[in-house]
Amino acid sequence: MTDLPISSPASAARPWAAGAAVIVAAGVYAWALLMAEETWQVTGLLALAVAAVLAALKTGFARRLHQDWSASETRLNRLAFATLIVLIFVLSDAHFALLMVATTLLYFTASMGLNIQFGFAGMANFAGAAFFGAGAYTAAVLGTVTAVPPLLTLALGGGVALVLSLPLLLPIVRTTGHYAAVVTIAFGVLFRTFLEVNEILGGPQGLMVAPMRLFGWDFNSAPVIGGYEMSFYVNYALLAAALAGLVFMLMRRLERSWIGLHMDAVRLDETAAACFGISVTRTKVTAFLMGNAILGVSGALYGMMISFIAPASFTFSDSLLMVSIVLLGGLGSLWGGAVAAAIVVLLPEKLQLLQEYRFLLFSILVILVLLFRPDGILPRPMRSFFASRRAGK
Amino acid sequence: MTQTLLEFRNIVKRFGGVTALDDFSMRLGRAEILGLIGPNGSGKTTSFNVLTGIYPATAGQVLFDGQDITNAAARAVYEAGIVRTFQRSRLCLPLSIYDNIMIGDTARLTGSLWSNLISRKRLHGQIDASYRLARDLVGSFSGHLADRMDQPVGALPMIERRRIEICRALISGPRLLLLDEPSAGMTHDETHQLMDDILAVRARGAGLSIIIVEHEMGVIERITDRCIVLSYGRKIAEGTYAEVAADAEVQNAYLGAD
Amino acid sequence: MDFGLIAQYLANGILLGTMYALVAVGFTLFFGVLDVIKFSHGDVLMLGTFIGFTAWLGLEAIGVANPWVQLLGVLICSLGGTALIGAAIAKWLVLPLKKAPQLNTLLITLMLGTAIREAVRLFYPNGSNPKAFPALLPDAAVELGSFSLRADSVILVLAGLGLIGLLNLVINRTRLGLAIRAVAQDEETARIMGINYTLVVLATFAIGSGVAAFAGIMNGLYYNEINFGMGLILGLIGFSAAIIGGLGNLYGAILGGFLFAGLQVIGAALLPFASAYKDVFAFAVVIALMAWKPTGLIPERSSDRV
Numbered sequence: 001m002t003d004l005p006i007s008s009p010a011s012a013a014r015p016w017a018a019g020a021a022v023i024v025a026a027g028v029y030a031w032a033l034l035m036a037e038e039t040w041q042v043t044g045l046l047a048l049a050v051a052a053v054l055a056a057l058k059t060g061f062a063r064r065l066h067q068d069w070s071a072s073e074t075r076l077n078r079l080a081f082a083t084l085i086v087l088i089f090v091l092s093d094a095h096f097a098l099l100m101v102a103t104t105l106l107y108f109t110a111s112m113g114l115n116i117q118f119g120f121a122g123m124a125n126f127a128g129a130a131f132f133g134a135g136a137y138t139a140a141v142l143g144t145v146t147a148v149p150p151l152l153t154l155a156l157g158g159g160v161a162l163v164l165s166l167p168l169l170l171p172i173v174r175t176t177g178h179y180a181a182v183v184t185i186a187f188g189v190l191f192r193t194f195l196e197v198n199e200i201l202g203g204p205q206g207l208m209v210a211p212m213r214l215f216g217w218d219f220n221s222a223p224v225i226g227g228y229e230m231s232f233y234v235n236y237a238l239l240a241a242a243l244a245g246l247v248f249m250l251m252r253r254l255e256r257s258w259i260g261l262h263m264d265a266v267r268l269d270e271t272a273a274a275c276f277g278i279s280v281t282r283t284k285v286t287a288f289l290m291g292n293a294i295l296g297v298s299g300a301l302y303g304m305m306i307s308f309i310a311p312a313s314f315t316f317s318d319s320l321l322m323v324s325i326v327l328l329g330g331l332g333s334l335w336g337g338a339v340a341a342a343i344v345v346l347l348p349e350k351l352q353l354l355q356e357y358r359f360l361l362f363s364i365l366v367i368l369v370l371l372f373r374p375d376g377i378l379p380r381p382m383r384s385f386f387a388s389r390r391a392g393k
Numbered sequence: 394m395t396q397t398l399l400e401f402r403n404i405v406k407r408f409g410g411v412t413a414l415d416d417f418s419m420r421l422g423r424a425e426i427l428g429l430i431g432p433n434g435s436g437k438t439t440s441f442n443v444l445t446g447i448y449p450a451t452a453g454q455v456l457f458d459g460q461d462i463t464n465a466a467a468r469a470v471y472e473a474g475i476v477r478t479f480q481r482s483r484l485c486l487p488l489s490i491y492d493n494i495m496i497g498d499t500a501r502l503t504g505s506l507w508s509n510l511i512s513r514k515r516l517h518g519q520i521d522a523s524y525r526l527a528r529d530l531v532g533s534f535s536g537h538l539a540d541r542m543d544q545p546v547g548a549l550p551m552i553e554r555r556r557i558e559i560c561r562a563l564i565s566g567p568r569l570l571l572l573d574e575p576s577a578g579m580t581h582d583e584t585h586q587l588m589d590d591i592l593a594v595r596a597r598g599a600g601l602s603i604i605i606v607e608h609e610m611g612v613i614e615r616i617t618d619r620c621i622v623l624s625y626g627r628k629i630a631e632g633t634y635a636e637v638a639a640d641a642e643v644q645n646a647y648l649g650a651d
Numbered sequence: 652m653d654f655g656l657i658a659q660y661l662a663n664g665i666l667l668g669t670m671y672a673l674v675a676v677g678f679t680l681f682f683g684v685l686d687v688i689k690f691s692h693g694d695v696l697m698l699g700t701f702i703g704f705t706a707w708l709g710l711e712a713i714g715v716a717n718p719w720v721q722l723l724g725v726l727i728c729s730l731g732g733t734a735l736i737g738a739a740i741a742k743w744l745v746l747p748l749k750k751a752p753q754l755n756t757l758l759i760t761l762m763l764g765t766a767i768r769e770a771v772r773l774f775y776p777n778g779s780n781p782k783a784f785p786a787l788l789p790d791a792a793v794e795l796g797s798f799s800l801r802a803d804s805v806i807l808v809l810a811g812l813g814l815i816g817l818l819n820l821v822i823n824r825t826r827l828g829l830a831i832r833a834v835a836q837d838e839e840t841a842r843i844m845g846i847n848y849t850l851v852v853l854a855t856f857a858i859g860s861g862v863a864a865f866a867g868i869m870n871g872l873y874y875n876e877i878n879f880g881m882g883l884i885l886g887l888i889g890f891s892a893a894i895i896g897g898l899g900n901l902y903g904a905i906l907g908g909f910l911f912a913g914l915q916v917i918g919a920a921l922l923p924f925a926s927a928y929k930d931v932f933a934f935a936v937v938i939a940l941m942a943w944k945p946t947g948l949i950p951e952r953s954s955d956r957v
Contacts (some may be wrong), residue, residue, distance in 0.1 A: 124754060124760070171941035178688040182894050183941050185887060197927035214870045247751040250510060257516060258495070258502045259508035261488075267497045268485040274467035275445055275477060276561070277499040286506070316883065320765055327758065360769035363762040368746075370759050374751070382489055382545060385520050 005189075015245035018061065019068035019076040027083040030342075031090060033350065034097035039112060041352045070384065076254075081245050088237045098233035099305075100349055105240035106302045109247050112334065113294030113326040116251070118323070119332030119380065121287035122267025123172065124181040127188035128322040131161040131292040133314030134191070135299025136209065137201060140309055143210025150213045154300045161296025162289055164191075172288055173281050176270070181270055188319050195311035206310025207301040212239065219304070236305040243301060247294055251334055254290075256385050264383070317359050324362045328369055330376020339377055397456075398423045398602050399444075399493055399569060404453035406436070406443055406626075413439040415626040417453070421569070427486035428613040428634065431623035432646060437606040438480055439626075441571050445477055446470045457569075472500055474568035478558045480606075481575060486547030490538065493546050494527045497561035530560050534590045551578045555587060563594060569602045576609040584609055588616050611637075622646065664909075664916040666873065668803050669811035672908030673866035674889025675896065676818060677859030677902040682893070683835035684855045687745055687756045691764035692863060693886015695736055699864030700765055700784075701775060702795030703729030707785055714795050719894065721788040729868055730861040737860025738853040746852060772879040781878040807869050814865055815905060818858070820878030822901060831855055835899065846907035863889070891937045907947065911937070 029049065036042045056062040068078060091097045098346045117123040130300035135157030143154045171183045196204050212235070219235040254260045265273040274280055303309050325344050329336030348358035351387050369376060398419075399421040406414040414436045421427050429437045433483060442448045446453060446467035455463045457473055465473070476497065484493050502523060508515050524542070532539035534556040538549075546557055555575060562570055578582035597600045607613050612621060614634045622630040622637050624646040630637045637643050674696065677812045681689045706728035710721050744763060748756050772778045779831045788803035822828040833841040842848050870885065871877045896903030911933060918932035940948075 107647070116753075122754070124757065151877060170939065171938055171945065174945040175941060178898075179894060179945060180756055181688070181757055181942060182890055183938055186891060186934040186937050189884070190931050190938075193930050193934075194551060194928075197931070204410070253510045253513065257513070258499070258504060258519075259506065259509045261492055261495055262499065262503075263834060264488055265485055268515070269483050270485070271447060271467075272479065272483040272485075273496065275447070275471060276565075277468050277471035277495050317765060323758070324762075357769070357773060359765055360773060363765035363769065366762045367759050367766070370751075370755050370762075371744075371747070374755065382543065383492055384543065385524075 015069050016075055018064045019072065020079055022065055023076065023080045023083050026080075027087050027165070028110055030087055030101075033346065034091065034100060035094065036350065039351065041087075057169035066381075077248070084241050085238070088234060088241065091237075092228070092230040092234060095231045095233060098231050098237045100346055102233060102237040102240040102305055103302070104342050104345040105244045106298045106305070107236070107322070107325060107345050108338050109240070109244045109298040110270065110295050111322055111329070111337045111341055112247050112251050113291040113298070114326050115332060115334070115337055116254065116263070116291040116294070116323055119330075120255070120263035120267065120292040121284055123287060124177070124283060125288070125291065126181060126316070126323065127184040127320050128295055129314040129318035130188045130191035131295035132166065132299035132302070132318075132322070133195070133309070133311075134161045134164050135147075135296035135301075136303030136309045136314070137195070137207065139298070139303040140207040140209040141201075143304070143350050148162045150210070150304065153304075154297050157300025157303075158293035158297035161292045161299070165289055165292045169239075169285055169288065173284050174342075174381045183278070185316070188316050192311050192315055195314070202310070204311060206308060206312075209307050211307060211311055212236065212301070212304045214239075220307075233305075236301070240301060240305075243298065248334060249296075255332075255383060259283070259286060261383070288334065300326050321359070321362060327366050328362075328377055328380045332380040333378050334375050335379035336380070396423050397421070398425075398458060399604075400454075400456040401440070401444075402454040402456065404438055404440070404443060404455065405451045406448060407451045413626050414443065414450075414532055417623070417626065417628055418552055418619055419628065419631075420605055421602055421604060424602055426603045426605065426617045428617035428620040428651075429606045429623065430608075430610075430637075431611060431629075434625075435623040435646075436626040437623055438573055440623075441477060441573055441604075441606065444470065444571070445475065466484065471565075474565075476562040476565065476567040478555075478562055478568070478573055478575060480573045482554050482558055482578075484546045484554055484558055484561070486551035487545055489543045490546055490549075491524065491542040493557055494531070494561050495565050497564045498523060498527075500565055502642065523533060527560070527564060530564055530594070531556070531617065533594055534587075552583045552587065555579065556590070559587070559591060566598065567601065569604070571579065571604060572605040572607070574606055574608065576607060576612060581609070581611070584612055585615075588612055592616065612632075614638075653797060654745060654819070655795070658795070658798040660788060660883055660916045662711075662798075662800065662804060664912045666808055667915060668909035668912035669808050669815070670866045670869050670873075670885075670908075671888050671892050671911050672815060672905040673811055673869070674863050674885055675892035675904035675908045676807050676815065676901060677863045678890055678893035679898055679901060680855050680859040681745075681830070682898045684831060684852050685741075685745065685749070687749075687753070688760070689740070689745060689856075690757060690760040690886065691740065691767060692860070693882035693884070693889065694764035694767040695733060695740070695860050695882070696863040696867040696885060697877075697879065697882025698771060699729045699733030699773055699860070700867030700871050700881070701782075701879075702732040703864070704782055704784060704871065704877060707787075708840075718785075721785070725787070726865070726868060729864045732858035733864035733867075737856040740860075741856035742849075742855050745856070746849065764883070768879055775879070781876050784875050786872065786875055788872055798860035803872060807873060811865070811869060813839050814862060818862060819901065821858070827851075829856060837860050865904065874951040891934070893902070895937060895940045895944075897945055897949035899951045900947075903949040904945055 029045070033045050034040065036045055056065070088098065088101060091101065110128065114125060114128050117125045138157040138160040141154050142148045152363060168183055168187055172180050175183065195201055201207060220232050222232045223230050223234055260271070262283045264277055264279045266280050270280050321344060325337060325340045328343065329340035331336070344362060348355045354361060397420050401417055401419045404414050404417045405412070415565070417436065417440060429440065431437055438446065443450045446465050446469065446472060449464045453463070454461060457475065461474070462470060462473060485496065502519055504516065528539050528542060531542065531543050539555065540555060549557070570632065575587060579587070595603070605617065617634060620632065620637045621628055622643045629638040629646060630643045674692065677692050678688065681687060692777060702744050703725040707721055709726050715721060737932070740763065744759055745756065748759060786803070788806050791802045792799045817880060822831060830841070830846045833844065833846055834851050838848065866885065867881070868942045870881060888911055889908070892907030894906070894907070896907030914933040914936050915929050918929035922928050922932065
């Protein structure tokens with residue numbers, strides 16, 4: 001549709017086949033991993049993944065995949081989403097596996113919010129779990145008010161996270177680097193301490209959260225299709241998938257907009273950005289508020305899903321875990337974030353012996369990544385203002 | 394002199410105990426090319442930084458087109474039509490050529506969250522139009538760069554980066570271009586090539602003024618209409634290149650004789 | 652409110668302030684020489700305290716019972732060990748990242764802090780539970796009305812202030828201090844003048860970490876309890892204190908430390924019905940201070956060169 005002479009990657013016969021194959025394979029793999037119960041099965045699957053990645057790098061398949069993705073991005077993203085939905089239905093009665101899928105998706109969504117800040121605008125936010133928790137507590141409190149429709153509660157979770165961000169705006173915008181970091185760290189600790197001592201919010205014991213309801217459908221009741229009863233987590237997994245998909249799309253658009261470009265400029269060189277008319281303040285405020293609102297919304301749904309929340313789930317360590325997802329995946333890299341969220345959520349759950357060691361494991365992993373591969377597992381690709389349009393969008 | 398575009402009135406800039414600009418006054422005419430020369434640390438770059446709102450002036454006034462822009466924010470200075478390059482190239486290296494140039498055109502290319510994220514018809518129109526514009530501009534400096542608009546700037550050699558930096562400054566159609574040592578890190582021939590390109594672009598538009606800070610005297614001699622020599626933050630000479638080059642005080646300042 | 656209570660708050664505030672200042676000083680020293688924030692500082696401190704605790708267990712086991720000898724052993728092991736750890740972190744994690752974006756160093760040291768914290772929790776015998784730290788100082792107390800002045804508090808405060816004074820002397824009066832200040836002022840010039848840059852950085856990290864370990868031992872002796880999480884909160888408080896004081900400035904760090912302690916004490920005194928909110932209050936004030944004076948009460952020199 002566009003007549004612009006955009007250099008397009010070497011057009012293979014089917015510039016999506018490799019991508020499509022990988023997506024389907026990833027879907028099957030995810031199913032196998034989620035259903036694996038024995039430790040040897042899980043370790044075997046992990047070894048297989050490592051071998052597959054190495055082979056892809058060695059044979060040049062990785063490059064082909066990269067080309068496919070830039071050539072047929074929209075198509076492949078849609079296929080990935082469809083594969084996810086199929087996976088959820090295939091898992092249908094596997095309670096625990098579905099919970100894992102939904103948790104991964106919500107952490108992924110939350111990490112996208114953080115990615116706006118860390119990856120795009122270059123702002124540190126070490127209170128991710130606090131804004132996530134703000135959403136969850138909003139859901140808990142509003143759940144007791146039957147008049148509020150739960151879908152609105154989701155939005156209000158984001159709204160409360162946004163309102164809590166407001167008092168931080170002034171110090172965040174006026175400071176940079178380590179100064180801004182201390183503001184968010186202080187806020188994270190403050191938030192958690194507040195929850196622990198506040199009796200109305202349940203103190204250290206926490207609160208029950210009412211389930212999601214949509215059009216009169218209670219998400220805690222098992223859906224039945226054709227006489228076949230599925231786990232009620234199917235509801236949550238589908239809604240989490242929808243939320244993740246929506247935020248993913250929003251992020252793609254943000255990246256390929258002037259606002260996203262200005263965020264990059266502010267991250268890379270604030271002074272130069274200001275000399276070309278970019279409002280550093282406005283850009284940072286946008287990134288901070290948008291990111292925290294996304295964290296709040298995903299936290300609200302997370303709270304409804306696990307139905308019981310306590311301050312211990314929203315600690316500084318949890319904030320760091322969310323930051324780990326962003327860094328492992330690669331700053332600003334959306335698909336990297338998805339893969340990293342899966343690793344961070346699934347690995348400790350599938351290998352129970354790692355559960356206890358997860359903070360240690362991921363902190364060391366992040367140190368290694370920062371030292372040896374600072375761009376993360378799947379480095380953020382070059383921005384292409386045209387990619388989504390070539391696909392005829 | 395022609396009509397005044399920019400005027401410095403008794404600008405003083407102190408950093409702690411160091412006086413970087415000492416009662417510096419000057420005028421720049423419309424469509425004039427002014428050379429700002431002087432030994433290292435004489436206040437050339439500082440005057441750019443004061444002008445573009447990076448440092449506040451300690452005292453004095455800056456007038457641009459009759460308007461007082463003393464200590465205006467960097468953004469307001471840009472919006473008034475003043476753009477610059479930096480001594481050490483300050484491009485966004487991981488971003489593409491196109492992205493970098495678009496960063497220079499923010500006055501035109503912004504918009505609400507709505508038009509950036511939700512209803513993007515206008516955005517797409519802007520992308521198409523600005524792509525053509527940027528490609529033409531880059532093409533007038535280097536044809537082969539124009540075919541690599543989506544490549545990262547970090548992979549380019551120094552001269553190409555300078556060109557991109559100048560395109561980033563020119564894309565918004567400014568009225569005053571500040572060049573801070575464009576020849577740094579480039580060979581003699583490359584510098585001359587670059588200057589010719591800038592003059593060619595300038596000739597197409599109406600009356601772009603330029604202030605150039607430069608050590609390479611060949612460049613100054615060739616392109617400036619007039620020069621100002623700074624030494625320890627003070628203006629010690631003013632005139633055509635030939636005049637200031639013959640000035641005894643200027644020779645002293647450069648040779649350090651006393 | 653009676654005199655005794657006020658005096659109690661004041662004494663408590665001075666003790667906490669000394670402790671926080673000792674931690675904050677480290678942050679400010681590291682920032683001075685290297686322009687980095689080493690967020691693992693608090694957890695290194697915790698590790699140092701555990702080293703001291705282990706040394707005490709060892710001394711008990713070999714039958715050394717005199718508390719003063721024990722204290723000396725604990726301090727030597729803890730401060731020395733922590734200084735070594737601090738220097739090692741500087742050498743292998745901080746110096747290699749000198750050219751990397753500031754955020755990366757912050758992140759690496761944050762993650763390192765987590766790793767240390769988790770390692771102690773998981774691998775120290777029964778590490779997830781608090782440990783009873785021995786009371787090695789005399790526990791005599793002078794009663795002044797309702798206010799009781801404990802001898803151990805007095806000794807701790809005096810020792811802490813003495814250490815800060817000593818540090819000040821080292822920085823301002825010795826050759827090493829001169830080298831540290833030279834590097835903080837201008838690394839390139841300092842190198843040209845023949846200063847061994849790496850050595851100065853390592854020495855600075857060793858000193859800063861050792862001083863922080865002293866704060867950790869102080870904490871243990873005062874509360875008679877240590878746990879794996881103590882470094883996180885102490886580190887955060889020290890970090891906040893260094894920042895509100897103004898990074899890179901020794902006096903700023905001390906000021907910040909006492910200011911933070913003052914805030915906590917005021918918070919506890921003004922909100923007696925909810926003294927649990929004292930940290931909420933203190934951190935809220937830190938955030939407000941950052942909004943008001945973004946680069947601290949004694950500002951850092953501007954560093955953006957154009």
